[in-house]
Amino acid sequence: MAQQDKDPNNSAMSSKSSAGTTMDPDATFMKKAARGGTAEVELGQLAVQKGSNEQVKEFGQRMVDDHTKANNELKQVASQKQIDLPQEMSAKDKATKARLEKLSGAQFDRAYMNCMVKDHQADVAEFARESKMAKDPAVKSFAQQTLPTLREHLKEAEKIAPTQTAQRTPGM
Numbered sequence: 001m002a003q004q005d006k007d008p009n010n011s012a013m014s015s016k017s018s019a020g021t022t023m024d025p026d027a028t029f030m031k032k033a034a035r036g037g038t039a040e041v042e043l044g045q046l047a048v049q050k051g052s053n054e055q056v057k058e059f060g061q062r063m064v065d066d067h068t069k070a071n072n073e074l075k076q077v078a079s080q081k082q083i084d085l086p087q088e089m090s091a092k093d094k095a096t097k098a099r100l101e102k103l104s105g106a107q108f109d110r111a112y113m114n115c116m117v118k119d120h121q122a123d124v125a126e127f128a129r130e131s132k133m134a135k136d137p138a139v140k141s142f143a144q145q146t147l148p149t150l151r152e153h154l155k156e157a158e159k160i161a162p163t164q165t166a167q168r169t170p171g172m
Helices: 012-018 025-050 054-080 091-101 105-133 137-166
Strands: none
Touching: 025 054, 025 091, 025 105, 025 137, 054 105, 054 137, 091 105, 105 137
C-alpha cells in the first residue's frame, strides 16, 4: 500500500516503459504470449512423444493444435502492428522442457500435467487482465477470443493432473 503513494514518475512502471524501446503493455503482452504459446506447442509435442497415459498424450496434442492456432492468430495481429514476436521459448520454459525431457513414464505424466496446471493458471489470469485492460482493440479481441480456450485447458489439466499422482509404475 505504501508503495502506491510514491511519486508515479519514479515508479517501476514508468521506468520500464521508458527504458529502451517504447514497450507499451499490449506489445509486452503479445511478446509474452508468443513465448508462452511456443512453449505450450513444444511441451505438448513432448507429451505426445513421452507421455505414458493416453489422457496426457491427448492433452499434449490439444496443446499443439490449439496453441498453434492461437500463435498464428497472434502473428497476424502483431504483423498489423509491426511488432516482431519472439520465435522461441523463454529461458524458464527451456529449463522446464529440459527437466521434462529427462523424465519418463508416470513421472513425466505427473510433472507435465502439474506444469500445465500452473502455466494455464497464469495464462488465464494474464489473458483475463489483457481482455479488459488492452488499449489496442485487436489485442483486446485476441485476448478475449483466446481466453475461453485457455480456461478449458486449465479445467482439463486440473482434471487430469490429480489422476497422475495416484498412478504407480511397476518397478519404480
